Amino acid sequence: MGSGPLVPFDAGKPSVARLHDYALGGKDNFAADREMAAELEGIFPLAPVLARENREFLARAVGYAARHGVAQFIDVGSGLPASPGVHEIADLASPDARVAYVDNDPVVISHTAALVARPGRVAAVPGDARRPQDILASPALTALIDTGRPFCVILATILDFFEPAQAAGIAAAFRYAMPAGSFLIVSIGVSNDPGLAQDWIKAYSAAQVQLHSREQIAGYFAGLELVKPGLTEARHWRPPRPQADDGPRPADLLAGVGRKD
Numbered sequence: 001m002g003s004g005p006l007v008p009f010d011a012g013k014p015s016v017a018r019l020h021d022y023a024l025g026g027k028d029n030f031a032a033d034r035e036m037a038a039e040l041e042g043i044f045p046l047a048p049v050l051a052r053e054n055r056e057f058l059a060r061a062v063g064y065a066a067r068h069g070v071a072q073f074i075d076v077g078s079g080l081p082a083s084p085g086v087h088e089i090a091d092l093a094s095p096d097a098r099v100a101y102v103d104n105d106p107v108v109i110s111h112t113a114a115l116v117a118r119p120g121r122v123a124a125v126p127g128d129a130r131r132p133q134d135i136l137a138s139p140a141l142t143a144l145i146d147t148g149r150p151f152c153v154i155l156a157t158i159l160d161f162f163e164p165a166q167a168a169g170i171a172a173a174f175r176y177a178m179p180a181g182s183f184l185i186v187s188i189g190v191s192n193d194p195g196l197a198q199d200w201i202k203a204y205s206a207a208q209v210q211l212h213s214r215e216q217i218a219g220y221f222a223g224l225e226l227v228k229p230g231l232t233e234a235r236h237w238r239p240p241r242p243q244a245d246d247g248p249r250p251a252d253l254l255a256g257v258g259r260k261d
Helices: 016-023 031-043 047-067 086-093 106-115 132-137 164-177 194-203 214-219
Strands: 072-076 098-103 122-126 152-156 183-191 251-259
Touching (some): 016 031, 016 047, 031 194, 047 152, 072 086, 072 132, 098 106, 132 164, 152 164, 183 194, 183 214, 214 251
Parallel strands (some): 072 098, 072 152
16 A cells, blocks of 8 residues: 555545546536536636546557557556446456556545455555555555556546656656556646636645646656657547547647557
């Protein structure tokens, strides 16, 4: 178990996991989450769209890694269970796939353990993204994931809550631990409108949101081979059908997949 503290449960305050659940149409959220979500959507009406695009990107990226020989997945900051889950996508390409869902929210851990955990296949692992080494050494994780063999680390909309220097350190720690043939999946919000970004940061009280540049995000893949089409908007990463070019958005979600040779 990571040594970082689990976040306390408080139904009266919004939580990152429950806000994301609400954006995806889930039911594991409270009035405080819904009120904040409405405020955020008022600031940026495309916010729920980005949440869905992130989920769709994650499914495509996990499927890609599974089809290219990886059967072990570590989803850091996994959030509340959503469909399709990482384990569901991985199972389609690899019947022996194993998935560790890692989060520092006790509600996430309990829901994951109750709804999707399967002995020897899927586990809920308490852990703090700030301490990658502790996550990788956690007995709950090592009982499932063999870190001496290729694995895929997922950092989907979790680095948004760390300053760029700290985010770079988190990504680097996972990259360093990966054997050859492993993958890193990252998605993170970016803004082309400084005013919008500041309004969002001010309104988002569930956690401290940090701004990251495209150059900084590209650096999180240092030393890895970026899978085509490289670092791009989530909706444009290997979509099942051509996407209409609706022009730049004031804010968007950058995403990429890197492979360690």
